[in-house]
Amino acid sequence: MAENKEELKKRLTPIQFEVTQKNGTERPFQNEYWDLMEEGLYIDIVSGEPLFSSKEKFESNCGWPSFTKPLKEEKVTEHLDTTMGMRRTEVRSKNADSHLGHVFPDGPPPEGMRYCINSAALKFIPKDKLEEEGYGEFRSLFED
Template sequence: MSGYSKTPEALARLSPEQFRVTQQNGTERPFHNAFHESKEPGIYVDIVSGEPLFSSLDKFDSGCGWPSFTRPLEDEHVVENRDTTHGMIRTEVRSTHGDSHLGHVFPDGPRDRGGLRYCINSASLRFIPVAELEKEGYGDYARLFTRDNGGAA
């Protein structure tokens, strides 16, 4: 899949919560979101542009109440910006092509997996299960889930 972008049609399909999070830099409630406890194998893409962002293989339970990942699926699809809102200094994570607010990255992730915790709003993501990767245009990522690559296939 290529040609990732933010289109008026994609924005019109967003729920009010997805719009608030992705377009107005919002944050959804912890522990009350779609992917916080999900363990299904697959990839997470930007709800607006469809660009591939994270893999379930890099997801872990950080206890923070939001989906947490140790790294992006494709570095070029994620932009990190300094965020000084709410009296804190943090690193915001946005999608490159969709310019969606995704969440924040923190240096308190698992040390044995790089030490980063990408704390991401479920409202900014769409999940593509492994069985649907090819059909949805993300077939190149199916290889990640084979036994040769440490997946469960």
């Protein structure tokens, strides 16, 4: 059963709640994962659903974590966002419906996409902690 907003408000930090439940955005270059390049998995802070891998993370100089693609396309949804006088594509987690960030068509080849994701919407699981955190099935992503 999904948590209600009051339960989430107690469990998440204020910025995590603002970003995931109120479509907020954290400050660029002042968030937890914008420059983290360690190998591991990025999961939805609300549901624990694996969303992105460090294998697809790249330095975009935008101030937020950026990925070329999600771990599995079907785990995220895309929606037209016309707020703030712009036309953008919002990215949400499918299972928890958490606001994650936006996707732009200015990423590196071959995908050419930049999933610009708020750190506050994610939890990072380092590759050496995957098993103990319950994500051992993803260990093979980081083996040469």
